[in-house]
Amino acid sequence: MTEETSVSVFRFSHTPVETRALNAELADPACGGYACFEGWVRDSNEGQHVRHLEYEAFETLAVREGERIIAEAIARFGVRHAACVHRVGDLKVGELAVWVGVSAPHRDEAFGACRYIIDEVKHRVPIWKKEHYVSGDSGWVNCERCADPAARAGAPAESHPDPGAEDHVHHHRR
Amino acid sequence: MSVPNPSTVTKSAAPGTVPPLFGLVLAGGRSTRMGRDKATLPYGDGTPQLERAVALLGRHAAGVYVSVRADQAADPLRARFAQIQDIHENIGPIAGLLAAQAQHPENAWLVLACDLPLLDDASLAHLVSRRDAARTATAYRSSHDGLPEPLCAIYEPRSREPLSAWVAAGKDCPRKFLSSADTALLDEPNPRALDNINTPTEYGAVTSAKTKRITVQYYALLREQAGRRDEALTTTAPTPRELYAELAGRYPFSLAAAVLRVAINGEFGDWSAPLKDGDAVVFIPPVAGG
Numbered sequence: 477m478t479e480e481t482s483v484s485v486f487r488f489s490h491t492p493v494e495t496r497a498l499n500a501e502l503a504d505p506a507c508g509g510y511a512c513f514e515g516w517v518r519d520s521n522e523g524q525h526v527r528h529l530e531y532e533a534f535e536t537l538a539v540r541e542g543e544r545i546i547a548e549a550i551a552r553f554g555v556r557h558a559a560c561v562h563r564v565g566d567l568k569v570g571e572l573a574v575w576v577g578v579s580a581p582h583r584d585e586a587f588g589a590c591r592y593i594i595d596e597v598k599h600r601v602p603i604w605k606k607e608h609y610v611s612g613d614s615g616w617v618n619c620e621r622c623a624d625p626a627a628r629a630g631a632p633a634e635s636h637p638d639p640g641a642e643d644h645v646h647h648h649r650r
Numbered sequence: 651m652s653v654p655n656p657s658t659v660t661k662s663a664a665p666g667t668v669p670p671l672f673g674l675v676l677a678g679g680r681s682t683r684m685g686r687d688k689a690t691l692p693y694g695d696g697t698p699q700l701e702r703a704v705a706l707l708g709r710h711a712a713g714v715y716v717s718v719r720a721d722q723a724a725d726p727l728r729a730r731f732a733q734i735q736d737i738h739e740n741i742g743p744i745a746g747l748l749a750a751q752a753q754h755p756e757n758a759w760l761v762l763a764c765d766l767p768l769l770d771d772a773s774l775a776h777l778v779s780r781r782d783a784a785r786t787a788t789a790y791r792s793s794h795d796g797l798p799e800p801l802c803a804i805y806e807p808r809s810r811e812p813l814s815a816w817v818a819a820g821k822d823c824p825r826k827f828l829s830s831a832d833t834a835l836l837d838e839p840n841p842r843a844l845d846n847i848n849t850p851t852e853y854g855a856v857t858s859a860k861t862k863r864i865t866v867q868y869y870a871l872l873r874e875q876a877g878r879r880d881e882a883l884t885t886t887a888p889t890p891r892e893l894y895a896e897l898a899g900r901y902p903f904s905l906a907a908a909v910l911r912v913a914i915n916g917e918f919g920d921w922s923a924p925l926k927d928g929d930a931v932v933f934i935p936p937v938a939g940g
Binding site: 515531532533534536537540541562573574594597598599600601602603604605606616617618619620 | 867869870871873905913916917918932934935936937938939940
């Protein structure tokens with residue numbers, strides 16, 4: 477077992493991500509398994525044709541929360557190295573939006589940790605996605621249907637009637 | 651559309667001739683209920699309220715005058731500002747406006763009471779931007795009783811004649827005047843902005859509800875709806891919950907607090923945590939990474 481420290485990284489990129497270089501950061505003679513997840517910009521969402529996307533992040537807090545997720549994954553799954561890079565800015569269909577890579581002695585932990593990281597990042601990290609549609613419309617994902625024109629936005633949290641939201645998961649779990 | 655007869659076109663109705671807007675701070679009151687001069691009461695960093703009101707108004711009007719009674723002209727605080735002395739006695743705040751209109755009949759006047767310590771730039775900017783110079787006056791509708799707020803209102807030059815007639819008829823209530831006149835009424839963007847402070851108890855409540863300087867950053871949908879990325883503001887909101895309610899009164903936020911999280915100084919925070927001077931607050935819309 478090597479004594480080198482774990483790679484445990486969450487960061488943002490304002491330019492296209494070069495995955496081969498990231499992959500190399502996770503290489504380790506003690507690791508026999510490497511799993512990665514790439515999220516790409518899809519050309520449709522909920523029946524709308526997507527032309528391009530805009531990602532925006534509250535980077536200070538997002539990096540903190542992202543690093544917590546990576547550390548949790550390493551601790552829970554016993555993997556050796558884990559990293560996540562998320563794009564911000566304007567992205568075209570087909571571009572890489574998020575990359576997660578994990579290396580571990582064996583594949584099971586690597587798969588599990590990789591899945592854990594991408595799921596938690598989607599739910600917890602302050603990143604927002606604005607979809608620009610072929611129709612000319614645009615919308616902030618997960619925000620538009622939260623909008624509640626019947627109630628004042630400043631109303632107390634308890635009184636938030638949102639009858640249209642049964643099928644809609646608010647991505648705030650804590 | 652028929653061509654209007656030139657003789658019937660009034661000056662203020664013609665485009666491009668909106669009367670200039672000047673500010674008038676009413677500092678001629680007797681502060682009877684307060685028991686001390688309201689103009690000198692310190693707020694926030696200790697600045698006397700009259701000075702705060704003049705500075706605030708100066709950011710929204712072409713020039714600012716302070717309305718005083720003749721026997722107050724030499725008062726050291728009042729003497730620091732351009733003054734207009736009352737001509738009438740014992741008719742209350744209308745006296746100040748009548749004197750200003752007598753001196754500068756061509757001006758519109760944004761009249762401000764001297765006891766509105768919670769009034770903010772956004773409320774004045776909103777009033778000025780929604781000013782309707784073709785009406786007699788533009789005023790806020792009170793969030794308490796729905797009536798016009800006469801002492802944070804814009805009076806056009808055309809209000810001079812009916813106002814003089816109103817006083818000549820023995821009436822002196824400016825609120826009733828605005829109710830009876832052709833007044834454009836607006837909803838208040840910040841419902842507390844026009845809370846006036848008349849008694850030592852009210853003064854104590856406002857000054858003990860400490861004002862704090864807070865910076866707010868906006869992201870994504872909230873950034874678009876606020877029309878800005880960040881701002882520094884002064885607030886008495888005790889927690890992020892009241893701060894969001896205050897901002898939701900100012901901006902067309904569509905997201906209820908229930909679907910947001912809040913961050914304080916770069917870390918997730920609690921909606922009911924006390925806000926401190928210098929805190930940096932971020933309201934976090936539903937996230938959508940990945």
